[in-house]
Amino acid sequence: MRKIECITRCGDCAEVLLDYPDNFFDLIVTSPPYADSRAKTYGGIRPDDYVEWFLPRSEQFFRVLKPTGTFILNIKEKVVDGERHTYIIELILALRKQGWLWTEEFIWHKRNCHPGKWPNRFRDAWERCLQFNKSKRFQMFQENVMVPMGKWAETRLKHLGKHDVIRFDSQVGSGFGKNIANWIGRDKAYPSNVLHLPTETDNRNHSATFPRALPEWFIKLFTKEGDWVLDPFVGCGTTCEVAQKLGRNSIGIDIVRQYIDLAQEKINPVEMMLFEKRVKYGKRIKK
Ligand SMILES: C[S@@+](CC[C@H](N)C(=O)[O-])C[C@H]1O[C@@H](n2cnc3c(N)ncnc32)[C@H](O)[C@@H]1O
Structure with missing residues (x-):
């Protein structure tokens, strides 16, 4: 029987990822803090500063992702002063300059989003899942999501x-x-690029979890058993929990200790010798 490893680490993903070698992960699937969100819990990045904040982290993602790997970024722009802020559009352009290919965009349609009324718009019922790759020849198993x-x-x-x-x-x-x-x-x-998934109501003591079905769909589509999955903003561990269930190795990172504790309650970590030797692989970011 193959040993499946599931490791959670507390810290800023830009720092923690320095412990990992180049071209290591098969899939990065993550939902980062959205701009201005939850400032009291984990900082809150101003929309105007978002791209600058994100790029040193995505530089590490680029380094640790295999050339055949995929990076899925679940994110949604907010409304600022009556219009949609453009930071995600700017981020896409900046990521392309960083070397990423913007291969695809999936829409997560939140099937069960709650009703509400706003003076000049309707409720948000979808989020982006942007797909980035290092090369056009990425690994993909379309039959797994038929x-x-x-x-x-x-x-x-x-x-x-x-x-x-x-x-x-x-x-x-x-x-x-x-x-x-x-x-x-x-x-x-074959499915379309619109994923009709309900949000999950057991909010798992974290206010911004995604449903298990979201990472599950991408893990099935872009990895095979025994591959390595990374969630650099893992929150309460949804991605690692699902990866483990599907027989994929995973590493989840979060800056908030309390979330890492929650994640560890639901996964079954296996010690891994390779990373006990704390070699630093990437360049440290300037703060
Ligand atoms: C939208 S939540 C992710 C929730 C996760 N998908 C889940 O299902 O639980 C974003 C997470 O990023 C974490 N975070 C914020 N800045 C971080 C950083 N620099 N490095 C690692 N984690 C960070 C926050 O603590 C938060 O838990």
Whole structure:
């Protein structure tokens, strides 16, 4: 039986990651502190300072991620002074300059978001899950996230037009060629890039957890058993908990001791010899 390691570490991820070698992780999946959020618990970064705060950390993520690995960033811009702040758009551009490819954007549709009323907008019911890679040849297991064909089998697939029996490329250039007739008689299809997942109500003593199903979907899509998953802003350990259940090794980092304690309650750590020797691999960031 393979030993699955699940390690949680307390500290600033920019510092802790110095203990890890280049090209080590297969997947980074994380939800960082959103700008101006929860200033009392873990600092709160002003939207205007967000990119500058994030870049030294993503520099470490780039270093420790394998060339075939994927980085999933779950984040959502806030409203400042009546309009959406642009810090995430600026972050995407800055990450591209740092060397990342912005490969895809998934939308997490929060199926059960609570009702509310705002004077000039509707409730937020979705967040971004931005996908970044170091190279176009990243590891991906699309079969692992196939979904039941569902209503398509009785509706669309029963009424095919002449364009549905030939392959042609997407008009938006997403590279998605289609020949819908190929799907007749199959019971599973590939999902879209919209994930319809409810938030979880057992908030696990952390005010900003994501549902287990979110890291689970990306871990299945981008890793295989025995691979290494990193969550550098792990909160109460959702990513590590799921990674362990799926037979992936994981490392979770959080700056708040109390969250690391919560994470450790639900996972089963296995000591790892490699990192007892505290070699520093990356460059320390200037504070
Ligand atoms: C949005 S929460 C993540 C919640 C997590 N996805 C979960 O399900 O529990 C962001 C986390 O980042 C942590 N954090 C903030 N700054 C950090 C830093 N520099 N390094 C590591 N963790 C940090 C916070 O303490 C917080 O728990």
